[in-house]
Every structure is written in structure tokens, then in C-alpha cells.
Amino acid sequence: xxxxxxxxxxxxxxxxxxxxxxxxxxxxxxxxxxxxxxxxxxxxxxxxxxxxxxxxxxxxxxxxxxxxxxxxxxxxxxxxxxxxxxxxxxxxxxxxxxxxxxxxxxxxxxxxxxxxxxxxxxxxxxxxxxxxxxxxxxxxxxxxxxxxxxxxxxxxxxxxxxxxxxxxxxxxxxxxxxxxxxxxxxxxxxxxxxxxxxxxxxxxxxxxxxxxxxxxxxxxxxxxxxxxxxxxxxxxxxxxxxxxxxxxxxxxxxxxxxxxxxxxxxxxxxxxxxxxxxxxxxxxxxxxxxxxxxxxx
Numbered sequence: 001x002x003x004x005x006x007x008x009x010x011x012x013x014x015x016x017x018x019x020x021x022x023x024x025x026x027x028x029x030x031x032x033x034x035x036x037x038x039x040x041x042x043x044x045x046x047x048x049x050x051x052x053x054x055x056x057x058x059x060x061x062x063x064x065x066x067x068x069x070x071x072x073x074x075x076x077x078x079x080x081x082x083x084x085x086x087x088x089x090x091x092x093x094x095x096x097x098x099x100x101x102x103x104x105x106x107x108x109x110x111x112x113x114x115x116x117x118x119x120x121x122x123x124x125x126x127x128x129x130x131x132x133x134x135x136x137x138x139x140x141x142x143x144x145x146x147x148x149x150x151x152x153x154x155x156x157x158x159x160x161x162x163x164x165x166x167x168x169x170x171x172x173x174x175x176x177x178x179x180x181x182x183x184x185x186x187x188x189x190x191x192x193x194x195x196x197x198x199x200x201x202x203x204x205x206x207x208x209x210x211x212x213x214x215x216x217x218x219x220x221x222x223x224x225x226x227x228x229x230x231x232x233x234x235x236x237x238x239x240x241x242x243x244x245x246x247x248x249x250x251x252x253x254x255x256x257x258x259x260x261x262x263x264x265x266x267x268x269x270x271x272x273x274x275x276x277x278x279x280x281x282x283x284x285x286x287x288x289x290x291x292x293x294x295x296x297x
Contacts, residue, residue: 002257002295003219003264004288005032007066008054009274010044018050019057021280026058028284032094033058034066034221034266040105048073048081055089063089066183066221066266067096067165071106071114075126075147079133083155091160095130096183098165099123116168122146124174127162131178134159163219172198176205181217181263187272189220190260191239219264220256223272224249226282243270246286253287254294 006025008018022033033054037047051063063085068078078095085093099120100106103113114122125144132140135158139151163181166172175182182202188194195218203213224243225231231244234252241252256262267283269275275283 001031002262002292003031003217004283004291005030005034005061005064005264005266006275006280006283007034007036007221007266007268007272010035010038010047010050012043012045014274015045018274019054021274021277022054022058022061024277024280025284026061028280028288030061030284030288032062032064032264032266034064034096037065037067037069037096037098038102038105039069039072040102040109048085051093052085052088055085055092058092060092062092062094064094064163065096067098067163069100069106070097070123070126071100071103071111071119072109075129076133076149076152078126079130079159080155082130082160083134083157086160087155087157093160094181095160095162096165097123097127097130097162097179099168099171117170118146120168120170120174123164123171124178127164127174127178131159131162163217166202167198169201172201173205176202176207176211176213176216177209179216181219183219183221183266187221187223187240187268189222189241190218190256190262191235214261217263218261219266220262221268221272222265223268223270225270226279226287246282246290249287250290250294253291257291257295 008021035047047065055063082095107113125147129142129147133154136156139153142149161180164175164179165183166175167185206213224241234244
């Protein structure tokens, strides 16, 4: 399955418009709505409060926090959150996980700063523990370096797929060992040097762990303009996607799936802003159905 979604705003001031965009995505047949997780900013909504409300306002679309700020959300409680959302929505949730990066901001919330090495180890522990705490079974005791639970019964609901926002080599290797999907950082796409140098690290770690790399999906955050007329150039001199007409988007995304094994795309506006109503309508009504049809042939 190729996933198609949109990113929506987390701004408190944009709440009404954000709900409208989520409903529009749902009615338009999209697969995902995504929100970012920056709980240290007072003008931003809490990501899981927001995604819970948006899922409650919709019927088919899945929600993804892209990506969960793990240092501020203890893994055991995160497992309870996502299995609860899965139970409440009939499985309409994907779990995005991140190492954490803005450590001064994280520290202002009262959480300890971790070194890069500690953060990656905590990240892998967190993913492993979350996966242990769903799907029923015997009580779990986990005595890790950063995460501990004692005789804790897993939720009966299965843990949803885990997609990461890994960037550095060590966290990319974690993705290969334990995750189900990857969202390349900095809106990197399949033609970027970041992708070409990063995906092999995921694949090698997967093979070393006895996994099939093909089981780890790559889903792209993909900003750009959707224009009424074709653009003379759809990419900048350094190769970054600008956008273009629906036909140009369809050609680009179809090639990404068929030639580069892309497993999904989350639309953002230029510069990473949330797409507006017109862009979402063109995305859901023209581009996505055509790409789905093309890759199904």
C-alpha cells in the first residue's frame, strides 16, 4: 500500500482551520493526517491531544505524530496512549518515534539532557518496550538503562506500526533493527544525497538483525506548490522539489513509487507549511487518485 496524507498545523491560533483540513482529508479519501510534537512551545497544541480530537472528528483517515518527542513521553505511557487510540478508532493510528533534538527546550520541560549516544540508546529501548506493551500476553518486566517497568500487563490492543524520523547513522541503524517505517529528515526525498547515504544504513542494520529491508517503508514529507499550469522547472538547482501542475506531481510521484520504492507521501505547502484548502483539494481529488491508478497497473 502507498500512503497519501497531509501535514496539519499545530498552532493554537489555527485550530478551526486544522479541524477543517483533517475532515477534508478524510472525506477526500486520504490515508494520513500528521502533526508535529513540540510540547515546549506554548503556542502549539499538544500533539496527542490534537491527534485524538482530529481522529474523533473523522471516520477513515489515520493519525500520525511525526514524530513523537520520546524524551518527553515515557515509553510505557506512550504505549498506553497509542494502544488506547487504536482501540478507540479501530486501528487508525501510526506511531512516529524520534530520538529528540532540541535538548535545551526539552530540559525546560524538566527532562534531563542526554548525550547523543544516550539518546539513541534510549530511543531503541523505547521502541522495543512500546512494542512489548501491546497485543496481550504475559506481564512485562523491563529493566533498561532508561526505561523500566515491572510486572506490567500489555494492552490487548496491538501496537500500531512504528515509523521513525531517524537522521544520524546510529539512529538509522535502530530503524533497521526495530522499526516498521522511516520518514527521512529535513524533507529529503528519493533523489537527495541524504536519502542515498541513509537508506543503505537502515537496510544493512535490518539484514544484520535477520530482517527483510523491504519490510521497512519509506514515507516522505513532501513540500511543494500545486499550480494550475505546468512549471518550467520542478526542482531547484540543488535538486529540491519545487512543485508543479497536477500532471507534473503525478509523473514525479508515480516514478518515485515504481522506480524508487517510495511507500508514501505527506503533502506540505512551500517551506513546510500546512497545505491550504485548495492544495488539499487538488492533492486528494486529482493527484492521489491518478498516482494510485498508475501504480496499480
